[in-house]
Amino acid sequence: MRVSMSQIRNRKVEQAGSPSLTVQIIAGNTGGQPRRFTREFTVGRDPACEVVVDHPLVSRIHLKIEYEHGRWWVVDTESTNGTYVGTTRMDRVAVDGELELHLGRNGPRLRLTAQETSAAEQDTIPEGVPSETYYRERYFGEGDIEGMSERTRIIRRAFSEIRQKQKQWGWIAGGCGLLLLLLTLGYMYYYQSQIERLTFLAKDTFYRLKSLELELAALDVENLSPEAQARRARLQLAYGELEQTYNRFMETLGIYEQNLSEEDRLIFRVARIFGECELTMPPDFVQEVKHYIRRWQSTDRLEKAIRRALRHNYHTRTTRIMLKHHLPPQYFYLALQESDFKPRAGPKTRVGIAKGHWQFIPRTAAKYGLRIGPLVELRRYDPRDERYDFDKACDAAARYIKDLYQTEAQASGLLVIACYNWGEERILPLLQQMPADPRERNFWQLLQKYKIPRETYDYVMYIVSAAVIGENPRLFGFDFDNPLATALAQAGESLPSPSGK
Structure with missing residues (x-):
């Protein structure tokens, strides 16, 4: 599907739908030149403010006006003489349609008018304020764009290849991680099963030693027959070998070395x-x-x-x-x-x-x-x-x-x-x-x-x-x-x- 740049910009307008705000300074019955804003700005006596009001009742930065949750809001920045709507001092007030307010009691008057921007007004990206959506769609979007330059095509192709490699490496990394986890679990299971097996064999060896002790004790008498003496010698040899086996089990299991x-x-x-x-x-x-x-x-x-x-x-x-x-x-x-x-x-x-x-x-x-x-x-x-x-x-x-x-x-x-x-x-x-x-x-x-x-x-x-x-x-x-x-x-x-x- 081919997509035109005009469609991309119109898509942004349809998604945003944010209003503009007109600001006018009122002096007596005469109004100053209205100014239109589409993003946050400040009002005050400081020359750095977007709207400068040079009056002794106006603080250096008297208030700021911001767009939030679909509405324009006037926020007093802890000014010395306050912001008034009629006779009421306000810290924060929404602009619904038209709003007049005073900077200080009986001070300079501002008229704020919130308006929905038309598609035509937003069709052009303001100078010096490039649209993030515009560039995202132009250089990193899916499909082809009508009138796309060779430079844009190269950028889009490179990004597409990078994204594909990232997906591949993601699958590889995920697979390696899963394999490592399975190997770790398998080793832990094998290690535990080996410990249990060695422990069982060690216990069995110990009690076989005890049984041999009892047999040897029964032969620990004087005047044994030659056959009994030979049997006792065999049992003593078996006992020594079994004892060495048990000691090796103890060493392998680390019974005397496990942080005792x-x-x-x-x-x-x-x-x-x-x-x-x-x-x-x-x-x-x-x-x-x-x-x-x-x-x-x-x-x-x-x-x-x-x-x-x-x-x-x-x-x-x-x-x-x-x-x-x-x-x-x-x-x-x-x-x-x-x-x-x-x-x-x-x-x-x-x-x-x-x-x-x-x-x-x-x-x-x-x-x-x-x-x-x-x-x-x-x-x-x-x-x-x-x-x-x-x-x-x-x-x-x-x-x-x-x-x-x-x-x-x-x-x-x-x-x-x-x-x-x-x-x-x-x-x-x-x-x-x-x-x-x-x-x-x-x-x-x-x-x-x-x-x-x-x-x-x-x-x-x-x-x-x-x-x-x-x-x-x-x-x-x-x-x-x-x-x-x-x-x-x-x-x-x-x-x-x-x-x-």
């Missing part, structure tokens, strides 16, 4: 030492341990007990005996919680009086080979009662812990600690109702399925938190060093790394 504080790392490590999986700990476990650490920090009980143990070399003796029974020496803190390393007698209970550093009741002490003294019914020290012999009682405690660990507790150290406190006759029936599988029988499952006494819960958490502090006492503000580090060094052992290796 040193305190958090120690809590994870102690949980692992006591036979719990880092990946299955409740989300609030770390904060709960820190709560009990603050309890230890609020008293000197821990520091006094450790210094008492150091004086009597209990830390070295406990480490040696626990390692002999293939148990972590951190059970040292169980004796601390029981007695503060004081050879005392506990209160009288329905099952007898607990005595010694490991607080054995008579029945359990006798079961594990300790001689009970004649003062069994009295809360007094009895030198003939082997519960007061630290080494014999510690060895009995290690055998008792080992039996619990490899049977009812299913290799869960925290369950062992809970059993030691609550008593076999109370907790073992509950454990026997749980599946004989380390995945389903551990301290976390016990807390979920049964209500245990607050005393037993505190007992477990005090021992865990004391073991955490013991790994690096000065980190937690205590004035002593790790009591087990020296004992392990003397035994030819070393502390595990943060990743449990």
Whole structure:
């Protein structure tokens, strides 16, 4: 379709339809020469105004007249003497048809007349005021224009090519953005699925380790047959390889490197030492341990007990005996919680009086080979009662812990600690109702399925938190060093790394 320039200009007139405004200064009964405006202008005494009125009542810029929302408006620009329509001072007034106003009370009079401009009047673009629509249609519109010059044709063709390229690049950019988004989402899904898969495999590996521990514990007896010895050797080899696999999973998942504080790392490590999986700990476990650490920090009980143990070399003796029974020496803190390393007698209970550093009741002490003294019914020290012999009682405690660990507790150290406190006759029936599988029988499952006494819960958490502090006492503000580090060094052992290796 061919479009003439006259049609373009007429299209502008049809769309705009804006009126012109005639301004005339009235002096007495005589009027000045009218002037016509089609856009905003100012009136005032300043020579820069489009309408200059040199009169003492007129401000430098007295008012402005603007076209807005289809009407002409007179706006007083905070003039000194004001703008009046009749006797009313006005700040803003519309010009509907004809309007007379005074610049100041009884000052110079203006007559404003709003008129609709005709098509003929607007057919010509005012000199020095080019039409934006005109140029837009001429150089950037669609189709050809009658009488179009070669220069205009070149401009229109160039603009058309640019617009086409912009569309093409727009589609390319949009496609690339969509592809990048899809790739990002795909990678995130793949990464998350890999993390979930690795986590599942790590948990499975951990509990396979626990099952192997139980099998090895069953073979940890004297006078094994050659076949049993060979089986134990194979299991030990498999256990070592499986442990390395689990440690690699921990490294890949970054469990000990994911912005953990040193305190958090120690809590994870102690949980692992006591036979719990880092990946299955409740989300609030770390904060709960820190709560009990603050309890230890609020008293000197821990520091006094450790210094008492150091004086009597209990830390070295406990480490040696626990390692002999293939148990972590951190059970040292169980004796601390029981007695503060004081050879005392506990209160009288329905099952007898607990005595010694490991607080054995008579029945359990006798079961594990300790001689009970004649003062069994009295809360007094009895030198003939082997519960007061630290080494014999510690060895009995290690055998008792080992039996619990490899049977009812299913290799869960925290369950062992809970059993030691609550008593076999109370907790073992509950454990026997749980599946004989380390995945389903551990301290976390016990807390979920049964209500245990607050005393037993505190007992477990005090021992865990004391073991955490013991790994690096000065980190937690205590004035002593790790009591087990020296004992392990003397035994030819070393502390595990943060990743449990």
